[in-house]
Amino acid sequence: MASQTEENYLKSLFLLANSKGEINLTDLSKMLEISIPTANSMVNKLHEKGLLNYEKYKPLVLTAKGKKEAALIIRKHRLTEMYLVEIMGFGWEQVHEIAEQIEHINSNAFFDRMDELLSFPTIDPHGSPIPDKNGKISWKSYDKLSECKAGQTVKLAALTHSSSDFLKFLNSKGLSLGLKLKIHSIEAFDKSMIVSYHNHKQEQFSQMVSERLLVETTNPNL
Amino acid sequence: MASQTEENYLKSLFLLANSKGEINLTDLSKMLEISIPTANSMVNKLHEKGLLNYEKYKPLVLTAKGKKEAALIIRKHRLTEMYLVEIMGFGWEQVHEIAEQIEHINSNAFFDRMDELLSFPTIDPHGSPIPDKNGKISWKSYDKLSECKAGQTVKLAALTHSSSDFLKFLNSKGLSLGLKLKIHSIEAFDKSMIVSYHNHKQEQFSQMVSERLLVETTNPNL
């Protein structure tokens, strides 16, 4: 239905809406690395197709239909990333570029089979939720490591950013999802943390890093 | 480099050249289901790009560069088909449509990994050769079953056509590549054959069928 280009716009609109409140043309054009007038003309087109609510000079808001289409593309993207890591043996830093292309493949059977071979995963290799076949996402609320206290033990659950460079950095520190992290101390001045985890007695994470790590706090009340 | 559209043209030109002698615009436009003027304009473009030798009103002939590019796309197509069948469990009648899309994915790592997981296959699920990374194809010469004699025992090695309908027909007859076929008799009038094979004591193949089956004759001289 939607062209590859339209799909990329929908996906960006969806992702932007979930990280910022109101989306404007400037955000969209930056994310897609296109000029503002180009974004403007596509926005008009998506509006005419009933995928986006839009009035001149007002923020961009996906319709229910637009949100669902977007979520289904993100589903294909994240299923693909999971497949590439779990079945094909790629590193989590290698899969985004490939998934960016495969997400546009038109074949239910193909993605259903991936899903099956992965035993119906709910998160991708970076801890982001995989929307279900109806485009529904079950959001889990994680805490940023940077907002935890000294003494806490937490589990690394997801990432706020998944650039290849950041993922390579995490590899170099022996970090992967699911690891238990113990927070030993937090430097008041720069908020850097001293943490320990499997095979790592003492590592220092700058705030830049701890802000990008999402953790589950093992709640003693449950 | 080449767009998805250009890639599909190159592939068609390559495949046509290997099944007919001289290719003309009409053949090309039929294969791609586009109008003749559209094919004509793309032919001019490919010529300008040095992928096709072309003079007005003359047959279409790929250059060495064009042939190599085409072979590498066919490599991706056939590797994908093999992967879908062998690793993902699809039937040989289901994979062409998906491969038609995945062949345009730009990622050496992705196809190299498929290749590796398949242990570097040389034929696809329909018995067609997979070009190597340099675009070289090692052609094997098979015989059409229709040209074999009564009494011969041969091995089903490949197909001349792989339409989904034909593949479903073969499924219904319990036929797959590698099967040994014994030719019991050939009806002189319509060239239909009575053959037997694993779990099938007696099946009749019309000439329409036997022409589409390529076999290896187990040569007693070797």
Add this chain to the structure above:
DNA sequence: ATAATATGTTAGACGTTTCTAACTTTAATT
């Protein structure tokens, strides 16, 4: 050899997606 048919080319148009340049509206500063 002429006529009929098949094949190929050119011209002109359209939808998509992109751009830059010029202009307008809204938001932020002073």
Add this chain to the structure above:
DNA sequence: AATTAAAGTTAGAAACGTCTAACATATTAT
């Protein structure tokens, strides 16, 4: 409130891939 800056819109153009209609060339049949 007036000015400046940021954000958004419009106009006009280009490349790509497609089409139909009209015309030209090559091949085949009579």
